[in-house]
Amino acid sequence: MSRLSEAFARAAVEGRTALVCYAMGGDGDTTALLHAIDDAGADVIELGLPFSDPIADGPVLQAAATRALSSGATVRSVLKAAVGLKLRAPVVAMGYVNPIESMGFAQFAAMLREAGMSGAIVPDVPLEEAQPLRDALAAQELDLIPLVAPTTPRDREVAIAKTARGFLYSVSVTGVTGARTSLPADLEQRLADLRALSPVPVAVGFGISKPEDAAKLRGKADGVVVGSALVALHHERGAAAAAEFVRSLRAALS
Secondary structure, three states, X not given: OOHHHHHHHHHHHOOOOEEEEEEEOOOOOHHHHHHHHHHHOOOEEEEEOOOOOOOOOOHHHHHHHHHHHHOOOOHHHHHHHHOOOOOOOOEEEEOOHHXXXXXXXXXXXXXXXXXXXXXXXXXXXXXXXXXXXXXXXXXXXOEEEOEEOOOOOHHHHHHHHXXXXXXXXXXXXXXXXXXXXXXXXXXXXXXXXXXHHOOOOEEEEOOOOOHHHHHXXXXXXXXXXXXXXXXXXXXXXXXXXXXXXXXXXXXXXX
């Protein structure tokens, strides 16, 4: 069992749905934010790698990436800054394939390992093209986390789930990241179907922006991902406010 899967297993033993928190690397004092949300109880942390064309990201995360890039952040600098953080929660890098491919899959994987990370989420790499990256990460004992969308056909879900390590990311809505006024009516059934076929934990994200949203998904998924709301709060009010938000989310999932 990988370190990521172990984090979900620990939450389950404690009677909780795991909390996965996203932070954009290079957007303000990332080190302080990561320590704050780690101390506040995040079970897994996604560290965003800034990119100029983040096709899966909504306005909040696009703005965060723009701020990070404007401050001089790069994929390399974010990964180098993560070395030695020694967080309790396992960290997974979330980035896009263009800068990763330019760096080289093997070097990217080596930098993740040096930074003490546990895997990567690369939403713009389709199943048919993911094997070279998956192999490079596996050589460093790291997980490639695949995504399943609401529009993914069942046979493709099965194929994607067979490749999953760490956890499987279920996208709750069509479109990009960001807060929604409500979650889809069929989400609970989709999650049940996906958990029935997945060999690893299933975490659901996109559109979950407050403790009430998280509470509705308690027990319906193995984990809940919160990103845009946390990034916006950190930008507006700082790491302490972000940590308090994480504590409220953790309580809602307990």
